[in-house]
Amino acid sequence: MATLTVPKVLTHKDSEMKQEIDTKETPTVMKALQSIEDPELRTRLLKASGDPREFLNVYINGQNVNHKQGLQTQIKKDDQMYVLPAISGGSDVPPTLSLSNLTDEQRPALLQRMTRPLNTAVNNEFLKEKEDIIFDVDGTLMDISERLNLCDAMYDKNNRRDTWWNLFLDDKMMMYLDQPNKDVVKMAHRLHKAGHNILVCSARNERHRITTLWQLNKLCKMDWIKGLWLRKDNDRSPDNIVKREMLKTIRSQGFNPAIAFDDRNSVVNTWRSLGVQCYQVREGGF
Numbered sequence: 001m002a003t004l005t006v007p008k009v010l011t012h013k014d015s016e017m018k019q020e021i022d023t024k025e026t027p028t029v030m031k032a033l034q035s036i037e038d039p040e041l042r043t044r045l046l047k048a049s050g051d052p053r054e055f056l057n058v059y060i061n062g063q064n065v066n067h068k069q070g071l072q073t074q075i076k077k078d079d080q081m082y083v084l085p086a087i088s089g090g091s092d093v094p095p096t097l098s099l100s101n102l103t104d105e106q107r108p109a110l111l112q113r114m115t116r117p118l119n120t121a122v123n124n125e126f127l128k129e130k131e132d133i134i135f136d137v138d139g140t141l142m143d144i145s146e147r148l149n150l151c152d153a154m155y156d157k158n159n160r161r162d163t164w165w166n167l168f169l170d171d172k173m174m175m176y177l178d179q180p181n182k183d184v185v186k187m188a189h190r191l192h193k194a195g196h197n198i199l200v201c202s203a204r205n206e207r208h209r210i211t212t213l214w215q216l217n218k219l220c221k222m223d224w225i226k227g228l229w230l231r232k233d234n235d236r237s238p239d240n241i242v243k244r245e246m247l248k249t250i251r252s253q254g255f256n257p258a259i260a261f262d263d264r265n266s267v268v269n270t271w272r273s274l275g276v277q278c279y280q281v282r283e284g285g286f
């Protein structure tokens with residue numbers, strides 16, 4: 001059911017007016033306004049002709065209907081309709097109300113109502129914070145497309161899955177075929193230089209530790225990372241589950257990662273759901 005809300009500033013009472021709108025009977029903004037049950041409020045908002053008074057703005061789901069079809073805008077099921085004074089008392093101003101919506105007369109009045117003086121210094125201390133930042137390996141720091149291509153060329157992934165995986169996870173394949181994703185590696189270097197802690201988290205197995213460190217140290221020149229977290233050798237859980245558990249370990253070791261760089265959609269979503277802001281470096285719908 002759609003709803004119509006009129007704030008206290010217009011009801012002249014202790015509470016706002018909230019009314020459900022039957023969109024079949026009152027399909028437009030105009031009809032909805034005319035359907036206001038409280039006669040006193042209706043008279044305050046509408047002229048004798050039934051048109052709304054000039055000082056009102058009507059919003060549907062936060063958007064001014066003047067940017068839609070005005071009073072003839074259709075109301076849909078579950079729409080939230082708000083009637084607000086054209087210059088409102090602050091808390092009733094929806095976030096989408098912008099200075100550009102206002103007339104030349106209204107604009108100075110609204111500016112005057114803004115509580116923070118324009119010359120107040122913004123606190124920029126947050127820019128100095130040092131972060132613990134996670135980087136993934138396969139598909140993020142390292143380009144593994146050649147390794148993938150070769151495995152696909154040699155084996156059918158679906159019919160000979162184990163064989164495909166054995167080749168894909170072969171250390172020599174990693175060492176010969178993987179190349180740094182230069183843009184991502186550069187980003188890691190810049191963040192390291194700026195004083196942040198770089199943590200590397202991969203769903204590769206522990207048995208790939210030496211190879212992975214070789215890639216990080218020799219190919220990416222990242223011999224300053226704070227740690228490398230890997231999947232246990234016998235663990236076959238999906239990558240996102242592995243990374244979720246890794247985050248627990250990392251936190252228990254005193255780090256507090258706020259940012260991660262990763263590529264795979266499921267992992268990106270997991271980081272975000274765990275409160276880690278994730279920057280996705282490549283398409284990751286696999």
Ligand SMILES: [Mg+2]
Pocket residue numbers: 136137138139140262263264
């Ligand atoms: Mg990856």
